[in-house]
Amino acid sequence: MFKEAVGGPGPTCTIYKSLLNNARKEGGIRSDFELAMFIANSMQESDKFKTTVEYCKPPLGKHPDGHDCEIYDKQTDCVGKYNAPKDKRYFGRGYIQLTHCYNYAAASKRLLGNDDLIKHPEWVEKPDLAMRTALDFWKHNVRQKQEFKNNHRDFGSVIHTINGMECKKDHQGAVNRVKYLNDLLKKFNIKSKPVLDGCKSLRGKSFN
Numbered sequence: 001m002f003k004e005a006v007g008g009p010g011p012t013c014t015i016y017k018s019l020l021n022n023a024r025k026e027g028g029i030r031s032d033f034e035l036a037m038f039i040a041n042s043m044q045e046s047d048k049f050k051t052t053v054e055y056c057k058p059p060l061g062k063h064p065d066g067h068d069c070e071i072y073d074k075q076t077d078c079v080g081k082y083n084a085p086k087d088k089r090y091f092g093r094g095y096i097q098l099t100h101c102y103n104y105a106a107a108s109k110r111l112l113g114n115d116d117l118i119k120h121p122e123w124v125e126k127p128d129l130a131m132r133t134a135l136d137f138w139k140h141n142v143r144q145k146q147e148f149k150n151n152h153r154d155f156g157s158v159i160h161t162i163n164g165m166e167c168k169k170d171h172q173g174a175v176n177r178v179k180y181l182n183d184l185l186k187k188f189n190i191k192s193k194p195v196l197d198g199c200k201s202l203r204g205k206s207f208n
Helices: 002-006 013-022 032-045 071-075 078-082 101-112 121-125 127-142 146-150 155-162 172-187
Strands: none
Touching: 013 127, 032 127, 032 155, 032 172, 078 101, 101 121, 101 127, 121 127, 127 155, 146 155, 155 172
């Protein structure tokens, strides 16, 4: 069912098992609607589970939005603050792309009890950790936002938390997320509708 819902080549058994085993404990996911929101965002972040690495992975060039993929390391003193190896880069990895060394450090401490993901950020490219770090981000970032606590169907605020850039102006990424979610809700036979006002670029848009 999961593979059919995602469509295309779809996620592998490893990805499905990691989601199944960790969705509640490491993601805090409590409902089918919330699970659909998580999967929809993961689909956008990973090109429908085809990749665990941001497409602008150095030295491939710039992100489609125009930013330098090494911007994350330029914004934080990873070596000084997190004792990061000088040759490591903390661009987007995982099914919800983990960026910045401080997010790698936090996920590593919570999931592994050490700083291994600072020493080996490429581990997040592996399917199991790609899923577990995505669920961890969901639990400790998405679910902690007051907007989400007030309304667990506030998909707009979820998008804003994961990639606020998509909410500043019209952005195909935000549109894709809504389309993926609506398709999943239909396939899972969920009647509830998402709230989109939390993402400015989606306000007033109609999705059938």
